[in-house]
Amino acid sequence: MGARLFGWGTESGALTAAEANALLDRVRPWLAITAPVEEPTLGEIELAPPRLAAAGALTPWMRSDPLARATHTYGQAYRDLVRRLERHFAPAPDLVARPPDEGGIVATLEWADAHDAVVIAFGGGTSVVGGIEAPCDDPRPVISLDLEAVSGVVEVDTLSLAARCRAGTRGPDLEAALAPRGLTLRHFPQSFEFSTVGGWLATHAAGHYATGPTRIDDAVESLRAVTPRGILETGRHPSWGAGPDPRAWLLGSEGALGIFSEAWLRVVARPTFHARVVARFPDVGAGVAAARDVAQSGLRPANARLLDPLEAVVSGAGDGGSALLLLGCESADHPVDGEMARLRELAADHGASFDDGDRRPDARWRDAFVRAPYARDVLVRAGLLVETFETVTTWDQLNALRHAAIGTAEDAVAASGSSGGRVSWRLTHLYPDGAALYVTVLAPARPHDRVGQVDEVRTALLTTLAAVGAPVTHHHAVGRVHQPALAASGPALATALLAGAKSVLDPRGLLSPGVLLASSRPGPGRPDDLG
Numbered sequence: 001m002g003a004r005l006f007g008w009g010t011e012s013g014a015l016t017a018a019e020a021n022a023l024l025d026r027v028r029p030w031l032a033i034t035a036p037v038e039e040p041t042l043g044e045i046e047l048a049p050p051r052l053a054a055a056g057a058l059t060p061w062m063r064s065d066p067l068a069r070a071t072h073t074y075g076q077a078y079r080d081l082v083r084r085l086e087r088h089f090a091p092a093p094d095l096v097a098r099p100p101d102e103g104g105i106v107a108t109l110e111w112a113d114a115h116d117a118v119v120i121a122f123g124g125g126t127s128v129v130g131g132i133e134a135p136c137d138d139p140r141p142v143i144s145l146d147l148e149a150v151s152g153v154v155e156v157d158t159l160s161l162a163a164r165c166r167a168g169t170r171g172p173d174l175e176a177a178l179a180p181r182g183l184t185l186r187h188f189p190q191s192f193e194f195s196t197v198g199g200w201l202a203t204h205a206a207g208h209y210a211t212g213p214t215r216i217d218d219a220v221e222s223l224r225a226v227t228p229r230g231i232l233e234t235g236r237h238p239s240w241g242a243g244p245d246p247r248a249w250l251l252g253s254e255g256a257l258g259i260f261s262e263a264w265l266r267v268v269a270r271p272t273f274h275a276r277v278v279a280r281f282p283d284v285g286a287g288v289a290a291a292r293d294v295a296q297s298g299l300r301p302a303n304a305r306l307l308d309p310l311e312a313v314v315s316g317a318g319d320g321g322s323a324l325l326l327l328g329c330e331s332a333d334h335p336v337d338g339e340m341a342r343l344r345e346l347a348a349d350h351g352a353s354f355d356d357g358d359r360r361p362d363a364r365w366r367d368a369f370v371r372a373p374y375a376r377d378v379l380v381r382a383g384l385l386v387e388t389f390e391t392v393t394t395w396d397q398l399n400a401l402r403h404a405a406i407g408t409a410e411d412a413v414a415a416s417g418s419s420g421g422r423v424s425w426r427l428t429h430l431y432p433d434g435a436a437l438y439v440t441v442l443a444p445a446r447p448h449d450r451v452g453q454v455d456e457v458r459t460a461l462l463t464t465l466a467a468v469g470a471p472v473t474h475h476h477a478v479g480r481v482h483q484p485a486l487a488a489s490g491p492a493l494a495t496a497l498l499a500g501a502k503s504v505l506d507p508r509g510l511l512s513p514g515v516l517l518a519s520s521r522p523g524p525g526r527p528d529d530l531g
C-alpha cells in the first residue's frame with residue numbers, strides 16, 4: 001500500500017462520488033450516518049522528530065521524511081482507518097528502509113542492531129491486526145523495513161512447476177510474470193492487488209480457494225529468510241519427513257523471527273474449464289448442511305462460500321430472503337461439468353433452488369468482494385464502524401458458535417451505545433471437518449471513541465471464541481491486536497516453544513516486539529550459549 005495517507009489501494013480505484021452517494025443512500029434508511037470526514041493531508045499531520053538518522057551505505061534507501069513515515073504507520077484495520085482520520089500518527093516509525101536486495105536486508109538488521117533499534121517488516125501494509133505498527137511500550141527507535149524493491153519472479157522450474165519469487169512481489173506482478181508461461185499461483189486473498197509474497201508467508205494467508213489448497217503454506221516448496229542470527233534457507237522439498245518441518249517455524253511468524261527474502265512456490269497451469277452456480281436456501285441451516293456435504297464430498301470446488309441473507313443482500317447478490325452458496329469448479333485438464341452436476345445434487349438434497357443461466361448474482365458478489373475495501377473507506381468516513389472478525393471451528397460446533405458470535409457482536413454493539421447495528425456472517429473456507437466463520441459488524445460509530453468501541457466488540461467476541469476453544473483468527477493473523485488473547489487462550493507450551501525460537505533467531509528482540517509474543521525486551525548482551 002504505502003502511498004496514501006487514508007484509504008485502500010489507489011485513488012483511481014476508489015468509489016466515484018456518484019458510487020459513494022449511492023452506497024450511502026442504501027445505508028441511510030437503517031443506519032445514522034454523518035457528513036463525511038475529510039481525508040487527512042500531510043500538512044495536518046504532526047510527527048515527533050525521528051530519533052535516528054540514516055548514515056553510511058544505507059543512506060540512499062533510508063527515508064525519514066513525513067510522507068514515508070506517515071504512510072508506514074498503520075495497516076488497514078478499522079482502528080487504523082479512524083486513527084488516520086483523527087490525524088493521529090504518533091506510532092510513526094523513525095525511519096523507512098527500502099533495501100534493494102537481500103544484502104540490504106542483512107545490512108539493515110546489522111545497522112538496527114548497532115543502533116539499538118527495532119525493525120518491522122512491511123510488505124503491502126494490508127495487515128488488519130497491527131502487524132506493521134510500532135510498539136507503544138518499547139523505547140527503542142523503529143525502522144519500517146519496506147520490501148517493495150526486493151521483488152520479482154526470478155526463476156521458474158517448468159518441469160517441477162515451481163517459481164522462485166522475491167518477498168516484495170505483489171499479487172498482480174507475480175501473476176503477470178507467470179502468465180506468459182501459462183502458469184499461475186492461484187492465490188487470491190481479497191487483498192491480492194496490494195499484498196505481497198512475504199506478507200502472505202508471514203501471516204498464513206488464505207486465498208480464494210474455499211476448499212483444498214487454501215493457504216499460501218500449501219504452495220510453499222522452500223523458504224529463505226534473513227534473521228538476526230544469519231540466513232535460514234530450507235531446501236526445495238515436495239514433502240518433508242525428517243523430523244519437524246523447518247518451514248513450519250517460519251510460516252506465520254509475522255516478522256517476529258526473520259524477514260523473508262524469497263520463496264519457491266508451487267504453481268499450476270492456468271485453468272481453462274470453469275463452471276459456476278449460485279444455490280439459494282430460504283433455510284439458513286439447510287445452507288450450512290449443504291456446505292458441509294460439499295466439503296465432505298471429496299470434490300474440492302475452487303469456490304464454495306455460504307453467505308447469510310444479510311451478506312447476500314449487502315453484496316447485491318441476493319434479495320435478503322435466502323442464504324446463498326456460491327459454487328465454482330475449475331481445471332486446466334478436464335471439463336468440470338460432471339463435478340458441478342454432483343455439487344448441484346448435493347445442494348438440491350438440502351432444498352436449494354438455482355438461478356440457471358443467470359450469472360449476475362455471482363458476478364455481483366465478485367465485484368462487491370473486490371471493491372469492498374473501497375466501499376468501507378466511504379462508510380468509515382461517514383461515521384460508521386465497519387469491521388470483520390473471523391475464526392474456524394469443527395462442524396459439530398459451528399452452528400452453536402455462529403449463534404453465540406452473532407449474539408455477542410450484537411450485544412456488544414448495543415452495549416457500546418450504538419443503535420441499529422447489523423451483524424452478518426459468511427463461511428469463507430470449508431474443510432471436511434469444519435469451516436471458517438467470518439463475521440462483519442456495521443454500526444454507527446461512537447463519536448470520539450471509535451477505537452475504544454471496536455476494541456470492546458473485539459474483546460467480547462474473543463471471549464466467546466475462547467469459551468469454545470476457537471482460535472483468535474483463521475487468516476487475519478495475530479499481530480499486536482490478537483496477541484494478548486492468543487497468550488491467554490493458546491496452549492502455554494506452544495507459547496514457550498515460540499519464545500524459544502525467538503530467543504534462538506532473534507535473541508536481542510530486534511524484530512517486531514509485541515507481535516505474536518508479549519513485548520518483553522531481553523536484557524543487554526547476547527546469551528553466551530548462542531555465540
Ligand SMILES: Cc1cc2nc3c(=O)[nH]c(=O)nc-3n(C[C@H](O)[C@H](O)[C@H](O)COP(=O)(O)OP(=O)(O)OC[C@H]3O[C@@H](n4cnc5c(N)ncnc54)[C@H](O)[C@@H]3O)c2cc1C
Pocket residue numbers: 075076077120121122123124125126127128131132147167168188189190191194195196197198199200201202203204205206207253254255256258259260261373475476477479512515
Ligand atoms: C481488505 C482486506 C482484505 C483482506 N483479505 C484477506 C484474505 O482474503 N486472506 C488473508 O489471508 N488475509 C487477508 N487480509 C489480511 C492481509 O491482507 C494479509 O495478512 C496479507 O497476507 C498481508 O500481506 P502484506 O504484504 O500486506 O503484509 P503486511 O501487511 O505488510 O505485513 C503483515 C505481517 O507480515 C509481516 N511481514 C510482511 N512482509 C514480511 C517479510 N518479507 N518477512 C517477514 N515478515 C513480513 C509484517 O511485519 C506483519 O507482521 C485482508 C486485509 C484487508 C485490509
